[in-house]
Amino acid sequence: xxxxxxxxxxxxxxxxxxxxxxxxxxxxxxxxxxxxxxxxxxxxxxxxxxxxxxxxxxxxxxxxxxxxxxxxxxxxxxxxxxxxxxxxxxxxxxxxxxxxxxxxxxxxxxxxxxxxxxxxxxxxxxxxxxxxxxxxxxxxxxxxxxxxxxxxxxxxxxxxxxxxxxxxxxxxxxxxxxxxxxxxxxxxxxxxxxxxxxxxxxxxxxxxxxxxxxxxxxxxxxxxxxxxxxxxxxxxxxxxxxxxxxxxxxxxxxxxxxxxxxxxxxxxxxxxxxxxxxxxxxxxxxxxxxxxxxxxxxxxxxxxxxxxxxxxxxxxxxxxxxxxxxxxxxxxxxxxxxx
Amino acid sequence: xxxxxxxxxxxxxxxxxxxxxxxxxxxxxxxxxxxxxxxxxxxxxxxxxxxxxxxxxxxxxxxxxxxxxxxxxxxxxxxxxxxxxxxxxxxxxxxxxxxxxxxxxxxxxxxxxxxxxxxxxxxxxxxxxxxxxxxxxxxxxxxxxxxxxxxxxxxxxxxxxxxxxxxxxxxxxxxxxxxxxxxxxxxxxxxxxxxxxxxxxxxxxxxxxxxxxxxxxxxxxxxxxxxxxxxxxxxxxxxxxxxxxxxxxxxxxxxxxxxxxxxxxxxxxxxxxxxxxxxxxxxxxxxxxxxxxxxxxxxxxxxxxxxxxxxxxx
Numbered sequence: 236x237x238x239x240x241x242x243x244x245x246x247x248x249x250x251x252x253x254x255x256x257x258x259x260x261x262x263x264x265x266x267x268x269x270x271x272x273x274x275x276x277x278x279x280x281x282x283x284x285x286x287x288x289x290x291x292x293x294x295x296x297x298x299x300x301x302x303x304x305x306x307x308x309x310x311x312x313x314x315x316x317x318x319x320x321x322x323x324x325x326x327x328x329x330x331x332x333x334x335x336x337x338x339x340x341x342x343x344x345x346x347x348x349x350x351x352x353x354x355x356x357x358x359x360x361x362x363x364x365x366x367x368x369x370x371x372x373x374x375x376x377x378x379x380x381x382x383x384x385x386x387x388x389x390x391x392x393x394x395x396x397x398x399x400x401x402x403x404x405x406x407x408x409x410x411x412x413x414x415x416x417x418x419x420x421x422x423x424x425x426x427x428x429x430x431x432x433x434x435x436x437x438x439x440x441x442x443x444x445x446x447x448x449x450x451x452x453x454x455x456x457x458x459x460x461x462x463x464x465x466x467x468x469x470x471x472x473x474x475x476x477x478x479x480x481x482x483x484x485x486x487x488x489x490x491x492x493x494x495x496x497x498x499x500x501x502x503x504x505x506x507x508x509x510x511x512x513x514x515x516x517x518x519x520x521x522x523x524x525x526x527x528x529x530x531x532x533x534x535x536x537x538x539x540x541x542x543x544x545x546x547x548x549x550x551x552x553x554x555x556x557x558x559x560x561x562x563x564x565x566x567x568x569x570x571x572x573x574x
Numbered sequence: 575x576x577x578x579x580x581x582x583x584x585x586x587x588x589x590x591x592x593x594x595x596x597x598x599x600x601x602x603x604x605x606x607x608x609x610x611x612x613x614x615x616x617x618x619x620x621x622x623x624x625x626x627x628x629x630x631x632x633x634x635x636x637x638x639x640x641x642x643x644x645x646x647x648x649x650x651x652x653x654x655x656x657x658x659x660x661x662x663x664x665x666x667x668x669x670x671x672x673x674x675x676x677x678x679x680x681x682x683x684x685x686x687x688x689x690x691x692x693x694x695x696x697x698x699x700x701x702x703x704x705x706x707x708x709x710x711x712x713x714x715x716x717x718x719x720x721x722x723x724x725x726x727x728x729x730x731x732x733x734x735x736x737x738x739x740x741x742x743x744x745x746x747x748x749x750x751x752x753x754x755x756x757x758x759x760x761x762x763x764x765x766x767x768x769x770x771x772x773x774x775x776x777x778x779x780x781x782x783x784x785x786x787x788x789x790x791x792x793x794x795x796x797x798x799x800x801x802x803x804x805x806x807x808x809x810x811x812x813x814x815x816x817x818x819x820x821x822x823x824x825x826x827x828x829x830x831x832x833x834x835x836x837x838x839x840x841x842x843x844x845x846x847x848x849x850x851x852x853x854x855x856x857x858x859x860x861x862x863x864x865x866x867x868x869x870x871x872x873x874x875x876x877x878x879x880x881x882x883x884x885x886x887x888x
Contacts, residue, residue, distance in 0.1 A: 413596075416589050416863050418815070420822070420837060421855040425600050427841040428851060505716065512718070512823050513838050532722055532827065536730055546719050553714035 276490070279566035286562020292555035296548060300375055303368025311369035312520035314360045315350070326360035331540050354544045357530060366522050367544040371552070373523040377434065378503035381441040386496050388442075389449025394480050394488070396450070397457030408454075411447055419444045423510065432515050437507050445499050452495050456488035490567040497560035501553045508549055524549050578874060586867045590860055597855045598639060601848050602632050648853040660853045663836070668857075671825070671832035673744065675817040677752035682759030682817075683810065689760070690767025695794070697772060705764055712761025718823035720754035725827065738829040751828045755821055759813045766809050770802040804876050811869035815862050833857065 270278075280286050309315055319325050332355040354363035396407040423440045430436045460466065461484065469483050504524070510516035511525025512532075519526070524545050531542025630638075642649065648660035693705035728750065729737040740747045774780060775798055783797045822834035829835075833854060840850035 413589055413592055416859060416866070417593055418858045418862050421597070421858050424837060424841045424851045424855060425597065428601060428848065508716065509718075509823055513826065515841055528719070535722060535726055539726065542722065546715075550715045550719075554710065557710070557714065 276563075276566045280562050283562045283565060285558050286566070289555045289558025289562060292551050293559060296371060296552055296555065297375060300368050300371040304365050304372070307362060307365040307368075309362040309365050311365045311522065312361065315356060315362060330356045331538070355538075355540050357541060358534060358538070361520075363527075363541065363544060366527060367548060370522040370524050370527045370545060371548050373434070373517060373521065374504050374507055374525070374552075377437055377441070377507050377523070378500045381438050382445060382496055382499045382503055384442060385445040385499065386449055386492065389446035390453045390485070390492055391481075392446065393450035393453025393455075394457050394485065397454035398461055398476065398480050398484070411450060414443075415447050419506065423515065427515050433518050434516075434521070437510050437516050440510070441503050441506060445503065448499065449492060449495055452491050453488060456491055457484060460484050460487055490563075494560055494564045494567060497556055497563055501556040501560075504549070504552055504556075524552075575874070579871060582867060582870055586863050590863050593859045593863075594640075594643075594856050595636065597852060597859070598636050599632060601852050601855075602635060643856070649849050660849060664833070664853065664857070667831055667833045667836045670739075670830055671821060671834060674748045674752050674755065674830065674832065675814075675821060677748060678755035678817050678821075679759065679814055680756075681752060682756035682813070683763055685756070686760040686763025687767055687806075689764035691771065691794075691799075693764065693768040694771035694775065702768070705768060709761035709765040712757045713765075715757075716823075717754045717758055717821075718827055720757055721751060721824050721827055724750045724754055739831070748830075751821070751824050751830060755817055755824055759810075759817065762809060762813060763806065766806055767802065770805055771798060774798050774802045804873070807869055807873055807876065811865055815865050 304311055314326055330352050332353060334351050334353070352362055352364065354367055356362055357366070392407065392411075396404045396411075419440065422443050423436070426436055426440055430439065457480075466479060466483060469479055474483070507516060507523060508525030508528060511523050512529045514529075517523040517526045522530075527545035528542060528549070531538075531545060534541055639649075646661060648664065689705050689708065693702045696702050724735075725737065729735045735750050736743065736747045738747075739751070780793070780797055783793055788797065821830075821832060822838055824830070825832040825834040826838055836850065837854050840847045840854060
């Protein structure tokens with residue numbers, strides 16, 4: 236067998252064989268460029284005008300709830316008063332909104348003619364601007380705290396129930412079914428027997444009811460995910476159930492759960508408002524959106540201006556969170572037509 | 575189908591029994607005292623406890639309570655409407671609440687469907703936008719706020735409707751509360767109908783029907799509405815429960831003697847009335863479970879796929 240003789244003729248590059256591409260020659264697919272999941276979600280979210288509007292509303296109200304009471308010169312439970320000519324103390328009760336020199340100020344006791352009350356004062360003389368934002372703060376804190384705890388409880392419950400399946404799942408789901416068949420009002424009324432009225436009652440009532448929705452979503456997501464290859468892979472590698480559930484699957488299911496959180500927050504605010512209105516929620520001199528609406532309602536025929544600020548804040552909060560939730564849902568699972 | 579129904583009904587009854595038991599035990603063993611202790615001596619309270627059977631073991635009490643409950647006897651209140659049997663008070667309240675709730679459901683569903691269908695047929699045009707805005711407002715503003723405004727403008731500023739509920743002029747004085755209660759249902763139904771219809775109208779089988787030459791009202795009625803309306807039954811169920819039972823604030827504002835107001839009275843007075851809480855708790859849970867059950871069954875009848883799935887499951 237003859238050896239094949241490899242002859243190598245040296246290659247001599249000629250000008251024109253190689254050249255640098257100019258920028259115009261490069262075609263990058265920008266329509267279907269690959270990008271990270273969360274980056275895509277963000278872009279989708281911020282392209283959605285409604286979602287951005289909702290976010291802005293929520294942020295503005297949150298900022299006002301934080302800084303509104305601080306920039307006011309009155310405390311939320313301070314009864315504004317002054318000394319009149321006779322040396323007696325008079326309170327600034329029932330003053331409609333006024334800014335000296337701009338509007339309002341008619342039929343007001345002369346001692347208060349130069350004071351600013353943006354939203355007016357209530358019947359005993361507390362500044363409504365301060366109280367509205369303080370109340371919004373209370374409502375928002377209640378909503379956030381309870382919903383985040385509920386998220387942790389519901390998420391763990393649903394994920395565990397879905398992951399183990401079988402008997403565990405069966406028992407856990409029967410419990411959910413029973414818990415889900417008790418109307419929230421019944422829970423509140425039973426709680427009212429042995430708990431003092433106030434913020435605690437509202438929080439416990441919300442804690443006992445709102446986790447159910449979260450657990451259902453978490454379980455559904457778990458069922459979708461647990462047969463996937465990456466779970467099998469980490470199980471093969473010897474990962475424990477705990478780390479598979481909370482380390483591997485949880486990050487992949489967090490999207491729908493966050494959406495549910497966004498829809499639960501307005502529910503929590505709504506429930507708080509309604510419980511406080513009914514009289515088992517926040518007690519005086521504390522206030523929340525609900526108790527402010529109740530105050531306003533009691534004086535609606537004589538002092539209709541009092542009810543407007545809390546109602547508007549409540550409606551805007553509901554609107555904002557609903558928009559953000561809608562936007563998130565669309566951004567997390569975009570349909571083809573939205574692309 | 576019969577097996578499916580029996581299974582569903584059985585499950586619902588068991589759930590209800592468990593809930594009644596839990597409620598009873600909670601109300602009985604929780605710390606607290608059903609009697610205003612500052613107004614009664616220790617001896618009086620002890621006598622009262624024996625009179626009401628509170629000295630017996632909880633399980634015996636539960637058995638006695640269930641026996642009475644099955645005969646339709648809820649006992650008497652501990653502080654509210656002193657002496658009158660709960661059953662009598664309840665029946666008046668249930669009547670009022672159900673009438674107003676029912677009216678609200680009728681208005682809400684009818685107008686909601688109409689709005690939703692109109693919006694879907696005019697997709698992208700002015701009416702669609704109007705419907706969207708309307709349903710957003712309806713979902714974001716609580717019903718009692720609507721009632722407060724309606725009451726302020728149409729009973730106080732322009733005194734056309736009565737300011738408070740008047741049982742003698744039932745229909746006339748339930749217009750405002752029913753209207754404000756129906757807004758949430760209306761907007762939810764409208765939004766849902768619109769989205770469902772739009773989805774169905776884009777589906778392949780509707781396109782096929784169109785290409786066969788079916789068009790106009792016939793297409794909408796026979797092909798689109800039929801499939802679009804089924805899921806609406808599921809959204810309606812919780813709304814109906816809310817309307818029949820949850821008109822709490824509306825009843826309080828408008829002075830309606832309903833179950834919502836009764837509940838508020840039972841829990842927000844100086845002392846909580848244990849027996850009313852228990853009776854109302856059972857009533858609410860039973861209603862809730864009953865309506866959910868009804869919807870489940872209705873859904874099974876409307877959508878054969880569910881029935882088949884349930885059969886494979888059983």
